[in-house]
Amino acid sequence: MQIVLVTPAPPASRAGNRNTAMRWARLLRQSGHSVRVCTEWHPAGDAAGGAHQPDLLMLALHARRSHPSIVRFRQSRPGCPLVLALTGTDVYRDIVDDPDAQESLRMADSLVVLQRCAIDELPPSLHARTFVVHQSATAAHHAPPLRRCFELCVVGHLREEKDPLLAARALAAIPAASGPLPLRVTQVGRSLDPALAGEARAAMAADARYRWLGEVPPGKARRLIARSRAMIISSRMEGGANVVSEAIAAGTPVLASHIPGNLGLLGSDWPATFPVGDAGALARLVLRVAEDADFLQSLQAAIRARSWVVDPGQERASLLEAIGSATPSAAAAASGRR
Numbered sequence: 001m002q003i004v005l006v007t008p009a010p011p012a013s014r015a016g017n018r019n020t021a022m023r024w025a026r027l028l029r030q031s032g033h034s035v036r037v038c039t040e041w042h043p044a045g046d047a048a049g050g051a052h053q054p055d056l057l058m059l060a061l062h063a064r065r066s067h068p069s070i071v072r073f074r075q076s077r078p079g080c081p082l083v084l085a086l087t088g089t090d091v092y093r094d095i096v097d098d099p100d101a102q103e104s105l106r107m108a109d110s111l112v113v114l115q116r117c118a119i120d121e122l123p124p125s126l127h128a129r130t131f132v133v134h135q136s137a138t139a140a141h142h143a144p145p146l147r148r149c150f151e152l153c154v155v156g157h158l159r160e161e162k163d164p165l166l167a168a169r170a171l172a173a174i175p176a177a178s179g180p181l182p183l184r185v186t187q188v189g190r191s192l193d194p195a196l197a198g199e200a201r202a203a204m205a206a207d208a209r210y211r212w213l214g215e216v217p218p219g220k221a222r223r224l225i226a227r228s229r230a231m232i233i234s235s236r237m238e239g240g241a242n243v244v245s246e247a248i249a250a251g252t253p254v255l256a257s258h259i260p261g262n263l264g265l266l267g268s269d270w271p272a273t274f275p276v277g278d279a280g281a282l283a284r285l286v287l288r289v290a291e292d293a294d295f296l297q298s299l300q301a302a303i304r305a306r307s308w309v310v311d312p313g314q315e316r317a318s319l320l321e322a323i324g325s326a327t328p329s330a331a332a333a334a335s336g337r338r
Contacts, residue, residue: 081326084108088239114240115264143227179290190215253299
C-alpha cells in the first residue's frame with residue numbers, strides 16, 4: 001500500500017511527533033508498504049493515482065495541526081482510508097474545544113492513541129475504531145550509574161505543558177546533605193520558551209546539583225536515561241511520552257506526575273507518582289528513592305515488568321491493525337458518498 005504519513009514536525013526537528021513519524025515509517029516499510037513522510041499533504045504530490053487511487057492511505061499525526069492536510073485528502077481522495085493518530089494536546093485539550101480537531105476526528109476512518117487511558121477521553125461512539133499503539137523503544141548500551149552521585153534525569157524539550165522546572169524546584173527543597181550520595185538532577189532538551197531557559201539558568205546558578213545541558217543528540221539522551229537512577233517526568237499533559245518508553249526499555253524507574261498519559265504506560269497502580277505541579281511531593285519521592293534501597297529495587301523490578309509495552313514487534317502489529325481496520329470502513333463510507 002502507498003502511505004502518506006503527515007506530521008507537523010519538520011525534518012530537522014527532534015520533537016516527539018517527528019520521532020514517532022520516522023519510527024512508524026520504518027516499521028511500515030519493513031512490512032512492505034511504501035511510505036512518504038511530509039509536513040503537509042497536497043493532492044499534486046500524489047497525482048499519479050488520480051482521485052480514486054485505490055491503494056493510497058493517509059496516516060496523520062495531530063488532529064488540529066494536520067487538519068488542513070486531512071481536509072484536502074478527504075475532499076480529493078474520497079475513496080481512500082484515513083488514519084488519525086492523536087497526540088497529548090489533541091486528547092487532553094484540542095478535541096474538547098477546537099473545531100478543526102473535532103472535524104478531523106469525524107473524518108478519520110480509524111484513530112490511534114498512544115496509551116490506553118486516552119480512549120476514555122473520546123466519545124463512546126469512537127471507541128470501536130480506536131486502537132492503542134504503544135511507542136516502542138530500544139535500550140542504549142548498558143551504562144552503569146555514576147558512583148559519585150545519585151543522578152536523576154529529566155528528558156524533553158522545555159515547554160509549558162511539561163512543567164519542565166518542577167524537578168529543579170523539588171531539588172531546591174531538599175537539604176544538600178540528604179541521602180548516602182550527593183543528589184544531582186541532569187536535564188536535557190531544547191527550550192521552546194526563552195523564559196523557561198532563563199529559569200533553568202537561574203536554577204543552575206542557585207544550586208550546583210542541577211544541570212541543564214540543552215538539546216543533545218538522541219543517543220546521548222538515551223545513555224543518560226540508561227545510567228540514571230531514576231527519570232522524572234513532571235508533565236501536566238501527555239499523550240504517551242516516548243521518553244517513558246525509553247526509560248522502560250532501559251529499566252530505569254520513573255517518577256511520574258499522576259496524569260492519564262503517564263499511568264497509561266506505567267500502569268494505573270504505578271507506585272512512584274506525585275500530584276501535578278507539587279514540588280514538595282516530588283522532593284519527598286526523590287528522597288525516598290535516594291534513601292530507601294528496597295523501594296528503589298522494587299521500582300526497578302516494576303519497570304522491568306513493563307518491558308512488553310515497548311516491544312517493537314507489538315508496536316508494528318498494532319499499527320498494522322489500525323491501518324487494516326481503516327480500509328474496509330473507508331470503502332464503505334466512500335460507497336455511501338458516491
